Amino acid sequence: MPDTGVPRPGPTAPTGTAGQGGTPGQGGGSWAGAAGRLSGLGVSQGRAAGPVMRLAGPPELPAPRAVTDPGAEAATVAKALAAVAAELNRRAMAAGGEAAEILEALAMIAEDPVLLEEAERLTGAGHDAAHALDAAFARHREALAALGGHLAERAADLDDLRHRAVASALGLPMPGLPSPGHPYVLVATDLSPADTAGLGPDVLALVTERGGPTSHTVILARGRGLPAVVACGGVMDLDDGTVIGVDGGTGEIAIGLTELETAEVARAETARRTLLGTSRGPGRTADGHPVKLLLNIGSAADLRPAGTEAGLAGVGAEGVGLFRTEFLFLDRKRAPSFEEQVGAYAEVFEQAESVVVRTLDAGTDKPLPFLGLPAEQNPALGVRGLRVDRLLPGVLDTQLDAIAAAARDTGTRPWVMAPMVTTAEEAAGFARRARARGIEQVGVMVEVPAAALRAGRLLREVDFLSIGTNDLAQYTFAADRQHPALADLLDPRQPALLELIALCARAGREAGKPVGVCGEAAGDPLIAPLLVGLGVTSLSMAPVCVPAVREALAGLTHEECGHRARTALG
Numbered sequence: 001m002p003d004t005g006v007p008r009p010g011p012t013a014p015t016g017t018a019g020q021g022g023t024p025g026q027g028g029g030s031w032a033g034a035a036g037r038l039s040g041l042g043v044s045q046g047r048a049a050g051p052v053m054r055l056a057g058p059p060e061l062p063a064p065r066a067v068t069d070p071g072a073e074a075a076t077v078a079k080a081l082a083a084v085a086a087e088l089n090r091r092a093m094a095a096g097g098e099a100a101e102i103l104e105a106l107a108m109i110a111e112d113p114v115l116l117e118e119a120e121r122l123t124g125a126g127h128d129a130a131h132a133l134d135a136a137f138a139r140h141r142e143a144l145a146a147l148g149g150h151l152a153e154r155a156a157d158l159d160d161l162r163h164r165a166v167a168s169a170l171g172l173p174m175p176g177l178p179s180p181g182h183p184y185v186l187v188a189t190d191l192s193p194a195d196t197a198g199l200g201p202d203v204l205a206l207v208t209e210r211g212g213p214t215s216h217t218v219i220l221a222r223g224r225g226l227p228a229v230v231a232c233g234g235v236m237d238l239d240d241g242t243v244i245g246v247d248g249g250t251g252e253i254a255i256g257l258t259e260l261e262t263a264e265v266a267r268a269e270t271a272r273r274t275l276l277g278t279s280r281g282p283g284r285t286a287d288g289h290p291v292k293l294l295l296n297i298g299s300a301a302d303l304r305p306a307g308t309e310a311g312l313a314g315v316g317a318e319g320v321g322l323f324r325t326e327f328l329f330l331d332r333k334r335a336p337s338f339e340e341q342v343g344a345y346a347e348v349f350e351q352a353e354s355v356v357v358r359t360l361d362a363g364t365d366k367p368l369p370f371l372g373l374p375a376e377q378n379p380a381l382g383v384r385g386l387r388v389d390r391l392l393p394g395v396l397d398t399q400l401d402a403i404a405a406a407a408r409d410t411g412t413r414p415w416v417m418a419p420m421v422t423t424a425e426e427a428a429g430f431a432r433r434a435r436a437r438g439i440e441q442v443g444v445m446v447e448v449p450a451a452a453l454r455a456g457r458l459l460r461e462v463d464f465l466s467i468g469t470n471d472l473a474q475y476t477f478a479a480d481r482q483h484p485a486l487a488d489l490l491d492p493r494q495p496a497l498l499e500l501i502a503l504c505a506r507a508g509r510e511a512g513k514p515v516g517v518c519g520e521a522a523g524d525p526l527i528a529p530l531l532v533g534l535g536v537t538s539l540s541m542a543p544v545c546v547p548a549v550r551e552a553l554a555g556l557t558h559e560e561c562g563h564r565a566r567t568a569l570g
């Protein structure tokens with residue numbers, strides 16, 4: 001970690017907020033009676049306590065068993081398939097909408113009599129239930145793949161059904177998110193953004209064994225205000241049901257909390273949130289220099305902080321600085337229609353007057369299966385973000401049409417920007433297509449060093465820049481943003497990253513155009529003043545981060561922010 005003279009307890013640990021005293025991230029007692037401890041990287045502030053439920057992976061097939069009662073094996077097969085169908089139907093009811101249709105269709109495959117007959121036939125031929133199911137699914141898969149086209153696409157779905165059925169026949173928990181019927185702390189080796197987006201309200205906190213501080217899983221957790229710890233070695237060894245305390249600020253995990261301690265964590269966390277919730281007003285340094293505080297969201301639902309209907313005003317933000325539209329469509333096998341897109345964008349525009357929409361940023365850890373992009377050897381350096389337009393130009397055109405239509409329907413004037421822009425030519429091409437649809441404020445994200453180095457040239461083509469520090473750090477330091485061992489290279493105080501941000505801010509000042517930061521660094525109260533000192537004009541972050549950043553800025557003059565920036569650069 002570079003020595004920049006700026007203290008840093010953890011990627012998102014909040015500082016004490018001016019006028020409030022104390023350290024809001026630290027409420028809830030010391031967990032002195034804990035039977036054991038683990039530690040990882042705290043990446044989404046807040047504390048929670050509750051029983052562990054682990055995310056089960058695909059079951060491993062044991063060696064085949066000698067079968068003495070084929071009838072009993074056939075009954076196990078039938079029971080396992082029925083259990084899979086029942087679980088998917090239950091999830092469909094809970095999910096509603098398009099997700100429900102997909103889950104119901106999967107449940108129907110599990111209930112397919114041809115599959116059942118094949119598996120039963122195999123038990124009759126001497127296979128145990130788990131192997132009979134495994135072989136029956138393999139044949140079903142081959143048959144579907146041979147049909148080609150749309151049906152062949154469904155072949156991959158069969159793998160998930162196979163894992164579920166085999167697990168059930170072996171008496172193991174089914175893979176996928178647990179649903180124990182009570183609140184729990186979700187523990188996993190790793191979580192995909194799609195898993196995280198699908199978490200129900202019964203998840204109290206997330207702890208993963210792998211993962212880096214700026215992965216999209218973390219971003220989704222933070223957006224939902226869920227305490228989260230990543231890179232926590234040994235956490236998967238905990239048994240389901242073990243009560244743990246999670247501190248998403250310090251990364252500390254306390255094992256074996258008592259009922260009293262668990263209740264105290266919940267009480268202190270509610271008090272902390274209430275305290276931070278009272279912070280209001282536009283972003284300003286102590287001497288009144290304005291810095292817009294904006295929100296990063298993935299859908300309209302993120303504009304309603306958990307448990308309230310307070311909307312944007314809930315945290316007193318001045319608009320949406322990053323609407324990650326791809327989060328609406330993660331895991332989707334079918335492309336969202338134009339109408340569906342218009343509806344989803346309009347829902348956000350109706351709630352927030354000022355919105356910066358980012359066009360789809362697919363690729364690497366945010367796969368959008370409906371795009372059908374070819375597998376790549378090095379996806380982070382491949383066709384992602386705006387580059388998808390090189391292979392599938394219709395996708396961006398439809399999205400820009402939908403954004404423009406939603407703007408007309410709602411009478412709003414959203415700003416629109418593209419992710420992963422590298423050259424001025426790309427910026428110019430994007431701006432031309434957006435402006436042709438009546439979009440007035442067009443920008444690009446700076447996530448690639450080449451774009452930062454040419455910020456002034458980019459600003460001749462577009463109206464604003466938004467610096468994505470998560471990717472800019474990844475590409476500047478050649479350090480995978482999901483890699484738990486490289487967190488120090490991804491630290492936003494690294495001088496090389498700060499130099500690139502300073503370059504962009506200077507170019508913005510010279511052009512008289514706004515340059516904001518919308519990566520996770522913007523939501524860190526220790527880093528935000530430094531970014532302001534470098535000259536950025538807005539900070540966009542998860543709603544939960546706004547109060548602490550507002551208070552951090554309010555405690556320093558603009559010159560003091562500048563001093564911090566110069567120290568860090570030096």
Ligand code: PEP
Pocket residue numbers: 219322324361447467468469470471472518519520
């Ligand atoms: C970034 O890279 O900093 C950014 C804001 O985009 P995302 O995290 O969605 O890649």
Ligand code: MG
Pocket residue numbers: 419447468470471
């Ligand atoms: Mg990015």
